[in-house]
Amino acid sequence: MTKEVGINQLKRRDFLKAGLVFGAGASGLAAGYAAVPDAFARAVYAAKKEGIANDNILVMIQLAGGNDGLRTLVPLADPTLHDLRPRLAGPMVSQALPLNTQYGLNHNLAGIKSLWDKGKVAVVQGVGYPNPTFSHFESIRIWETGDPTRRQVDGWLGRTLATNYDSNGHPLTGCACGATDTPGALRDLQATLTVIQDQKKFGFTGGSEVEAAVGALYKGTPGIYGALFDTAIATATETMATLRTSASSYQPMADYSDKVKLVYSSKNQLAAALQLAAELIVTGTGVKLLHVTLGGFDTHYTELNRHDDLMGYLDSAVAAFYQDLAAHNVADKVLIATWSEFGRRPRENASGGTDHGAAAPLLLIGDPVMGGLYGEEPSLTSLDTTGNLKYAVDFRSVYQEILSGHLGADAGKILGQTFDRVSFLRAPVAGPSARRALAV
Numbered sequence: 279m280t281k282e283v284g285i286n287q288l289k290r291r292d293f294l295k296a297g298l299v300f301g302a303g304a305s306g307l308a309a310g311y312a313a314v315p316d317a318f319a320r321a322v323y324a325a326k327k328e329g330i331a332n333d334n335i336l337v338m339i340q341l342a343g344g345n346d347g348l349r350t351l352v353p354l355a356d357p358t359l360h361d362l363r364p365r366l367a368g369p370m371v372s373q374a375l376p377l378n379t380q381y382g383l384n385h386n387l388a389g390i391k392s393l394w395d396k397g398k399v400a401v402v403q404g405v406g407y408p409n410p411t412f413s414h415f416e417s418i419r420i421w422e423t424g425d426p427t428r429r430q431v432d433g434w435l436g437r438t439l440a441t442n443y444d445s446n447g448h449p450l451t452g453c454a455c456g457a458t459d460t461p462g463a464l465r466d467l468q469a470t471l472t473v474i475q476d477q478k479k480f481g482f483t484g485g486s487e488v489e490a491a492v493g494a495l496y497k498g499t500p501g502i503y504g505a506l507f508d509t510a511i512a513t514a515t516e517t518m519a520t521l522r523t524s525a526s527s528y529q530p531m532a533d534y535s536d537k538v539k540l541v542y543s544s545k546n547q548l549a550a551a552l553q554l555a556a557e558l559i560v561t562g563t564g565v566k567l568l569h570v571t572l573g574g575f576d577t578h579y580t581e582l583n584r585h586d587d588l589m590g591y592l593d594s595a596v597a598a599f600y601q602d603l604a605a606h607n608v609a610d611k612v613l614i615a616t617w618s619e620f621g622r623r624p625r626e627n628a629s630g631g632t633d634h635g636a637a638a639p640l641l642l643i644g645d646p647v648m649g650g651l652y653g654e655e656p657s658l659t660s661l662d663t664t665g666n667l668k669y670a671v672d673f674r675s676v677y678q679e680i681l682s683g684h685l686g687a688d689a690g691k692i693l694g695q696t697f698d699r700v701s702f703l704r705a706p707v708a709g710p711s712a713r714r715a716l717a718v
Contacts, residue, residue, distance in 0.1 A: 330442045330566075330686050332707055334646070335612045337555055337568045337599075338435070338463065339548075341592070343575030344414070345618035347638030347667075349585050351401055351655075352382045358658040363626045366582060377401075381651065386590035389597025390643065397649035398600075399641060400702035402676055404656045406637035406669025410620065414576070414634075417619035422462030424674055424693050434677055435567050436466025437692045438685065443566060450520065452567045453558060456551025461569045474521075474554065524561040531605030532598040538591045540574060540584070548572045548591060552599040560606045566685075575618060579629035592616075596643060613684045613703075614643040615676070623666055624658055636662070637669035640676055646684055648704040675700045683707060 349366070352374040353359050360367040374382030375391045383391050393399050407426045411417050420426050424434035432440075439452045452471035454461050464471050534549040551570040558565040572592060577584050596614065603609040621638025637656050656667035675697040681689035683706030690696050 332686050333611050334684050334686070334707065335559055335566055335568070336435075336680060336685060337552075337570070337612060337614045339592075339596070339614065339616045340461070340569065340571040341575050341588075341616055341618040342418075342546075342571055342573040343577070343618070344620045344622060344634055345575045345616075345638060346577060346581065346585055346632055347621040347635075348624060349581075349622075350384055350387075350589070350641075351403065351639040352384065353380065353655065353658070354382050355380055356658055359624075362624045362658060363632075365630055366626050366632075369582065377651070381655070384586070384589040386586050387593045389593045390641070392597070393600060393643060394649060398645060398647055399643050399649050400647045401651050402640045402642065402671055402700055402702065403651060403653040404637045404667065404670030405640050405653065405673050405676060406620075406667075406671075407673055408669075410636040410666070410669075412620065412634035412636075414619055419462065421617055421619055421673060422465075424677055430694075432466040432469075433461070433463040434692060435463045435569070436469040436471075438681065438687050439464065439471060439567060440466045440468035441692065442685070442687050448564045450558065450563045450565050453555075453565050454569045455554045455558075456547055456570055461571070464567070464569055520563055524557055524563055528557040528561050530556065530602055532601040534598045534602075535594065538587065538594070540587045540591065546571050546573050549595040549598065552595050553602070556599055556602045556606075559603065559608055559612060577622065577631045578627065578633060579631040581622075581626075581631040600644065610645045612644050613646045613680065614641075615680060616641045617673075621667065624661065625665060636664075636666040638667075640673075642676075642702050646703055646705070648702055650702075652700050652702050671700060672697050679703060679706075 348359070348363075349370050352370050354371055354374060354376065359371070370384070371382075373385035375385055375387065376382040377391075377394060383394070390399055407420060409426065411420070416428070419428065422433050423430040435452065443451045449470050449472045452464050452469060454464060454471070454473045456475060457473050458475050460471065460473055530553060534553040536547040536549045548570060555565075555568045555570060558568070572588065572595075574584070574588055599614070600609060603612055617640060618638060621635040622632035623635040624632075626632055639653075652671075654670035656670060658667075660668065662668050674693050678689040678693060678697050679700050679702060681687040681692055683701075683703040686707040
């Protein structure tokens with residue numbers, strides 16, 4: 279006998295525990311759709327006039343904690359580095375993988391160095407923003423919103439989703455892989471996105487009973503609300519089916535491994551997250567904006583081994599990811615970009631580590647990249663008043679190039695202003711603003 283699961287048997291708090299958060303974006307509230315699961319129901323009332331037509335994909339890798347830029351892109355010929363870092367400088371310089379006579383990559387970035395040799399890695403030096411803060415929370419917020427004034431609350435990728443992609447009503451367009459919460463960069467009241475920690479467990483918490491109760495809820499709701507719930511739940515169910523189909527049809531063409539020995543756990547399985555990202559890309563789920571995180575970079579002490587281990591972990595995961603994409607003939611569409619809330623101070627501390635800093639390099643990786651060094655490495659002899667590296671490139675210049683040149687979005691509209699260009703893309707696409715200019 280089949281057990282009936284009705285709406286009266288499921289309390290509201292159980293619904294919330296089950297993973298359905300009731301609410302809607304501003305436009306939905308204005309239209310009266312206040313009881314709609316935001317993540318899926320936006321397909322009903324979101325219709326954008328001008329969306330993105332290309333197939334390009336962005337994968338953002340957060341190096342959480344504050345990555346040490348001087349141990350990522352290593353100055354090889356500056357004696358000041360040894361004065362500032364008497365314990366840390368020697369091994370990092372002697373073992374670095376030279377890019378030229380002046381700079382080298384951390385010795386554990388051999389896979390990324392191989393991609394550099396093929397012209398597929400751009401390093402933007404000295405990236406930061408005016409009046410830097412050394413608070414993790416505040417600086418992460420600045421990078422995630424693209425606003426050093428801290429007035430913006432929506433994420434820069436969330437705004438991109440809301441203004442360019444939601445017309446498709448596809449909840450996999452924006453996706454956080456290997457996460458339990460929505461990254462701030464993807465947040466926006468108007469954005470539709472999916473967070474997947476473990477693909478095998480993705481679905482209604484509580485299983486079939488909860489799913490049946492959801493069905494009872496929308497079937498018993500009259501008029502427009504019933505139609506909205508019908509569409510929302512159908513979209514949710516279709517998303518779960520898409521993920522199951524994706525898993526069954528995907529065959530990885532690289533060896534992903536999270537079996538790494540770290541001094542302290544990163545709390546993130548980067549390789550698994552990137553493998554899931556590869557699966558979503560390769561199987562054509564419609565994903566466009568992906569975000570993954572590797573933690574552990576707050577290296578106040580015993581940095582030497584800790585940072586080297588993290589660099590090796592990052593390298594193996596990214597190298598496998600690129601190899602997988604290339605083997606499936608989709609690498610030409612995918613841009614990989616790293617970001618971290620800040621770099622580290624140039625002077626080491628008494629604990630064999632470094633404290634919160636300011637400017638640091640970013641890595642752009644993939645076939646769309648025109649390889650090389652960009653920006654300007656901050657001077658080690660001309661520090662700011664706090665003893666930190668002065669930034670040479672505003673981080674929003676990098677965002678601008680990604681948005682306009684890779685995604686074809688209106689960067690000026692999303693970021694609120696324009697910035698100096700950093701031309702690290704091999705063949706930039708024409709975004710909406712460029713198309714409007716051509717049409718005049």
